[in-house]
Amino acid sequence: MNETAALPTAPLRARAEIDLAALRANVRALRAHAPGAALMAVVKSDAYGHGAARCARAAVAAGATWLGTATPEEALVLRAPGAGLPADVRIMCWLWTPGGPWREAIEADLDVSVGAMWALREVTRAARSAGRPARVQLKADTGLGRGGCQPGGDWAELVGEALRAEAEGLIRITGLWSHFACADEPGHPSIAAQLARFWEMTAYAEERGVRPEVRHIANSPATLTVPDSHFDLVRTGIALYGISPSPELGSPADFGLRPVMTLSASLALVKRVPGGHGVSYGHHYVTPGETTLGLVPLGYADGVPRHASSAGPVLVEGKWRTVAGRVAMDQFVVDLGGDEPEPGAQAVLFGPGDRGEPTAEDWAQAAGTIAYEIVTRIGTRVPRVYVNEGEDG
Structure with a gap:
């Protein structure tokens, strides 16, 4: 554990x-x-x-x-x-x-x-x-x-x-x-x-x-x-x-539930690139014009599904971004559309969703799987940080 x-x-x-x-x-x-x-x-x-x-x-x-x-x-x-x-x-x-x-x-x-x-x-x-x-x-x-x-x-x-x-x-x-x-x-x-x-x-x-x-x-x-x-x-x-067993049954909130896990990372790099620049293995994403790219230091070795390449959503400074190109073993890239957050800025992959961030269900949809798999596969390189351990008042 x-x-x-x-x-x-x-x-x-x-x-x-x-x-x-x-x-x-x-x-x-x-x-x-x-x-x-x-x-x-x-x-x-x-x-x-x-x-x-x-x-x-x-x-x-x-x-x-x-x-x-x-x-x-x-x-x-x-x-x-x-x-x-x-x-x-x-x-x-x-x-x-x-x-x-x-x-x-x-x-x-x-x-x-x-x-x-x-x-x-x-x-x-x-x-x-x-x-x-x-x-x-x-x-x-x-x-x-x-x-x-x-x-x-x-x-x-x-x-x-x-x-x-x-x-x-x-x-x-x-x-x-x-x-x-x-x-x-x-x-x-x-x-x-x-x-x-x-x-x-x-x-x-x-x-x-x-x-x-x-x-x-x-x-x-x-x-x-x-x-x-x-x-x-x-x-x-x-x-x-806090995850619904099936979207057909209702959202977590419909049953009075709240997702427990929030997965985030610190941007490792932000850089400006020209249009036509290939991104990640195979160049399955090419920048449509001059833009900025953010490097998220999580990959499929950490449990980020490779099937969510070019589809997984990420919240960076209040805006939804999408994985640009292939998810690699240790990292993936998002197109920041010209914005220039500082390196170290938080990139939220999923959480409860009430602060604008994607949810595990959003990642499940992007990867063609179920939310069970999204949370269960998060690997041991990602530390679990526990909050609100005390009894509720």
Whole structure:
């Protein structure tokens, strides 16, 4: 993880400012959307590029009672004493491969996902070795077609074997869960179909004696727009960081959310060039006339998408500029149209948007991707600078 608690004495080449007050407010807004359910703050992939430990602490302070990660390694870092999280916060991880650190997860009191018989066999062996039961959540594939157990005979076998392991004291079945495929597409027929299948699969397990602490299927878009999916727990990922899961669903402001990350850099160079001057690799941009160019010291090694070449928006001294030509590994150029800001002037790639700057969604549109990818890909060369760490008054 790449966390910078305070500004160093030297000016920063670039920075990703993380507004923890915005994150706490987003947690409260999401809890209001699902008042009858507990909230899991998903902090996988270093909290979508925002910094897992800091964001986890802020989310818990605002009322999240669960944390979610993809890999067990991510979860184990959060359970370590240095993460500064309360011992009673539940942490779940779900992306396992054979031979994973099952025993370490059991000893760290993590909730682990099991969606196949091989995983149940491995976790029960680890529980015998650890001398304590594993906290296991059974995952149902209700239609996404990724992880999880298929309905019918496969689910019946998994539930039956899990109940036998629970009777032996090897596991505790703490949850039943699944994941939507198209909750970010309003009205998609798969949403109702998956919800019905989840009801069927959880009912089957409960009729045979499973008594889960939580049942959950709602991700960020379902939390915001499918109240019937809230069950006992909602898993909020991208919405936690103030980004709408889909522009079709609404803007962040429509849901009472505020983007948490602002990415900016200091101009490294400003120079005047004549018309007809090629810019960056391949000369895909040629100046239409005499102008000024600004050099922004961020590139695809920092997570700026190369697909946004000649398209990505940047705010410089109150004006939107566009990437001129190719995004390179460490830098790109903007055409300043004759303006001459001083070297060191701030170039804002994206932020909340309420000060005139582009947003992560604007960059997603420019790169032909989704805003999730824009924030998650910001690399470790860019320091995270945390603001508003204190509790809200």
